Amino acid sequence: AQSVSQHNHHVILSEAASLELGCNYSYGGTVNLFWYVQYPGQHLQLLLKYFSGDPLVKGIKGFEAEFIKSKFSFNLRKPSVQWSDTAEYFCAVNGGGYNKLIFGAGTRLAVHP
Amino acid sequence: NAGVTQTPKFQVLKTGQSMTLQCAQDMNHNSMYWYRQDPGMGLRLIYYSASEGTTDKGEVPNGYNVSRLNKREFSLRLESAAPSQTSVYFCASSEGVGRAFFGQGTRLTVV
Numbered sequence: 001a002q003s004v005s006q007h008n009h010h011v012i013l014s015e016a017a018s019l020e021l022g023c024n025y026s027y028g029g030t031v032n033l034f035w036y037v038q039y040p041g042q043h044l045q046l047l048l049k050y051f052s053g054d055p056l057v058k059g060i061k062g063f064e065a066e067f068i069k070s071k072f073s074f075n076l077r078k079p080s081v082q083w084s085d086t087a088e089y090f091c092a093v094n095g096g097g098y099n100k101l102i103f104g105a106g107t108r109l110a111v112h113p
Numbered sequence: 114n115a116g117v118t119q120t121p122k123f124q125v126l127k128t129g130q131s132m133t134l135q136c137a138q139d140m141n142h143n144s145m146y147w148y149r150q151d152p153g154m155g156l157r158l159i160y161y162s163a164s165e166g167t168t169d170k171g172e173v174p175n176g177y178n179v180s181r182l183n184k185r186e187f188s189l190r191l192e193s194a195a196p197s198q199t200s201v202y203f204c205a206s207s208e209g210v211g212r213a214f215f216g217q218g219t220r221l222t223v224v
Contacts, residue, residue: 009153032210043203043215044156090155094210100171101146101205101213105155 002027004093006104013081013111021076021107023091031095033074035065036103039087047089050074061085086111115139119204119216126194126223134189134219136204142214144207145187146171147179149200150218156203162187194223 007022025031035047048059055067065076074091091104120135138145143164148156148171158171160179168179176198178190187206191198199222207213 006155034212043217044205044213045215046212049212092156092213100158100161100169101207101210102158102172103148103156105153 002093002095002100002102004091004102004104006089006091006107008107009105011107011109013109015083015111015113016080017111019076019078019081019085019109021089021091021109023074023076023104024072025074025091025093026072027093027095029095031093033065033067034092034101035059035063035074035076036090036092037087038090038106044090047076081109081111083111083113085109117204117206117214117216119202119219121219122217124219124221126191126221128195128223130194131190131192132194133191134202134204134221135186136188136216137186138204138206138214139185140206140208140214141184142206142208143184144209144213145181146205146207146213147177147187147189148203148205149173149198150203151200159189159202194221196223199223 003026005024033050036044050067058064090106094101117138146161147159157173162168162181165184202219204216205213
């Protein structure tokens with residue numbers, strides 16, 4: 001069965017700090033990987049996705065993520081966060097041709113000015 | 114372009130009451146999903162439908178039923194609501210295993 005683990009439940013940073021959020025998945029086959037963001041009071045929006053090719057993917061708002069197949073990881077990074085990045089971030093995976101999109105528990109990021 | 118539309122946005126039920134959450138998408142997607150979001154638990158998949166006419170259980174299906182009425186619509190029914198079903202419910206759709214588009218959510222309280 002697929003599962004997704006996000007290591008940090010709450011992260012607090014100051015503006016301009018660097019961000020890295022961990023995501024590990026459990027699934028043996030070919031996977032598609034996603035990071036979604038949920039700003040306060042809003043629904044989920046796609047930040048970036050990985051299907052194949054270059055394991056370093058770039059998304060919106062300066063976010064990027066690196067797929068490391070050997071570690072079953074897909075960590076999200078941003079070199080310099082802004083107050084407007086305050087949100088909850090979710091890693092998600094589907095794979096093996098199954099349309100079963102599974103999410104991690106989420107990481108709540110608070111950025112202080 | 115409406116995307117994914119959920120109704121209602123808010124609902125309060127008494128324990129034991131039933132209700133149906135409606136979801137419709139206008140992107141001609143084959144796959145549709147129902148999730149519940151609870152603090153500290155992320156989004157948990159209740160049911161999904163890979164195509165019209167098919168539905169499958171997700172991670173937390175107990176207490177729920179679904180109907181894929183047609184390609185556009187995927188409804189979620191609570192036959193006998195319980196306080197443990199107090200949550201925010203999201204419907205989503207996608208084309209196969211591609212990115213999912215989410216509705217605005219339904220905040221359900223069961224008292």
